[in-house]
Amino acid sequence: MFSIDKFIRPHLLSLKPYSSARDEFEGEASVYLDANENNLGSLAGGVDYNRYPDPYQKAIKEKLSLLKGIRPEQIFIGNGSDEAIDLLVRLVCEPGKDEVILLPPTYGMYEVSANIHHVGIQRVALDERFQPVFEKIAAKQTDRTKILFLCSPNNPTGNLLNPDTVERLIKSFNGLVVVDEAYIDFTEAPSWSTRLFEFPNLVVLQTLSKAWGMAGLRLGMAFASPEIIAYLNKIKPPYNINAVTQELVSAALDKTAQLQDMLQVITTERERVMAAFNQMPLIEKVFPSDANFVLVQVANANDLYAYLLERGVVVRNRSTQPGCANCLRITIGTPAENDHLLGSLKAYSQEKSVA
Structure with missing residues (x-):
C-alpha cells in the first residue's frame, strides 16, 4: 500500500510549521x-x-468542496497551480539525488521547478498522437523517481491523455502521480479528482485562471488525500493567498451559471476557428483540442508568427518543443478577436501567393 510518509523528505517529517x-x-x-x-x-x-x-482559505474550500464533490481537507489552495507544483517537488524530492518524469511536449513549469530544486529530470516523449507510452515511462522509473507529471488536456497540444493509460500509470507508479487539469473545464471528460479515494498516490491540479477567467488573481488548487494536503499546508508560506483574491474568488464561485455561458461561447468559437483553419491551405495540420486553444502546424512558423505580430496578434510559437516543429499555439479569443486572427491569416496567404 502507498504511504506518503515513505516519500516525504526525512527532515520535513519532523518539521514544525510556522504558527501564524x-x-x-x-x-x-x-x-x-x-x-x-x-x-x-x-x-x-x-x-x-x-x-x-x-491562512487556510476556509470559505473558499467550503464552496469548492460543494462544487467539486471533494472534502475540504482534500483541498490545497495555492498562488496559482505553480505554487502547488513547486511545493510537491520540494516535499518529496531530495536535491541532487531524486528525479521526476516529464512527458514532452508539456507545461514548462514542471521542468523549471525541478531545476530550481536541483532535481533530476527523466524525459519520455509523447507519441505521434501526443499520448503517453506506458512501457517507456515504466522503464524510466527507479527508486529515485518521486513524481510523474501528466498534463491532461495537455499543454501545448490541447488533447486529453488516454484515460486507460493514465490509470495504468497511477496504479503502477511507485511515487506521486500529478495530473494537471488546468483545461479540464473545456471538456466533457470527468476529472481524475472523482477517483482520489481509489489512488492514494494521486494529486490532481486545477486552476481558476482559464475557464473561470481569473488569471490575474492567481489561484490554483491541488486535490489529494488528506495526508498529502496536510503536508502541503505544513510547508507552504503562512499567508499564501491574499485577502483580495480570497474575497473575489469566493464571490465568483457562486456564479456557475455565468461560467457555463462563457464555456459555451469559448467551445463554440473553438469549433468555428478550427473549421476555418481546416479550410486554409497555409495550415498544414490542425491538432485535436480539448482546451481553449488550438495547436496548428504551418510551413514556416517563425515567419507567420512575425507577420501576426505586425498585425497586432500575439500567439505562441511552440516550434522548439518536441514533436511541435513549425507549430503555433493559438488561444481562442472573443468572436471579434477570432475574426481579426482569421482575417490576418487570409491576408498572409494572399501576400504569399502573390509573392
Missing part, C-alpha cells in the same frame, strides 16, 4: 493585538486589508 497569529485561537474577538498589524486601517481600500487573511 490566527492559528492560535478559535472564534471571534473584539480587540486584536496579536499580529503587529496596523489597527488604524489600510491605505489600500479601508479597514479590512490591514488584517492578515485566513
Whole structure:
C-alpha cells in the first residue's frame, strides 16, 4: 500500500510549521493585538486589508468542496497551480539525488521547478498522437523517481491523455502521480479528482485562471488525500493567498451559471476557428483540442508568427518543443478577436501567393 510518509523528505517529517497569529485561537474577538498589524486601517481600500487573511482559505474550500464533490481537507489552495507544483517537488524530492518524469511536449513549469530544486529530470516523449507510452515511462522509473507529471488536456497540444493509460500509470507508479487539469473545464471528460479515494498516490491540479477567467488573481488548487494536503499546508508560506483574491474568488464561485455561458461561447468559437483553419491551405495540420486553444502546424512558423505580430496578434510559437516543429499555439479569443486572427491569416496567404 502507498504511504506518503515513505516519500516525504526525512527532515520535513519532523518539521514544525510556522504558527501564524490566527492559528492560535478559535472564534471571534473584539480587540486584536496579536499580529503587529496596523489597527488604524489600510491605505489600500479601508479597514479590512490591514488584517492578515485566513491562512487556510476556509470559505473558499467550503464552496469548492460543494462544487467539486471533494472534502475540504482534500483541498490545497495555492498562488496559482505553480505554487502547488513547486511545493510537491520540494516535499518529496531530495536535491541532487531524486528525479521526476516529464512527458514532452508539456507545461514548462514542471521542468523549471525541478531545476530550481536541483532535481533530476527523466524525459519520455509523447507519441505521434501526443499520448503517453506506458512501457517507456515504466522503464524510466527507479527508486529515485518521486513524481510523474501528466498534463491532461495537455499543454501545448490541447488533447486529453488516454484515460486507460493514465490509470495504468497511477496504479503502477511507485511515487506521486500529478495530473494537471488546468483545461479540464473545456471538456466533457470527468476529472481524475472523482477517483482520489481509489489512488492514494494521486494529486490532481486545477486552476481558476482559464475557464473561470481569473488569471490575474492567481489561484490554483491541488486535490489529494488528506495526508498529502496536510503536508502541503505544513510547508507552504503562512499567508499564501491574499485577502483580495480570497474575497473575489469566493464571490465568483457562486456564479456557475455565468461560467457555463462563457464555456459555451469559448467551445463554440473553438469549433468555428478550427473549421476555418481546416479550410486554409497555409495550415498544414490542425491538432485535436480539448482546451481553449488550438495547436496548428504551418510551413514556416517563425515567419507567420512575425507577420501576426505586425498585425497586432500575439500567439505562441511552440516550434522548439518536441514533436511541435513549425507549430503555433493559438488561444481562442472573443468572436471579434477570432475574426481579426482569421482575417490576418487570409491576408498572409494572399501576400504569399502573390509573392
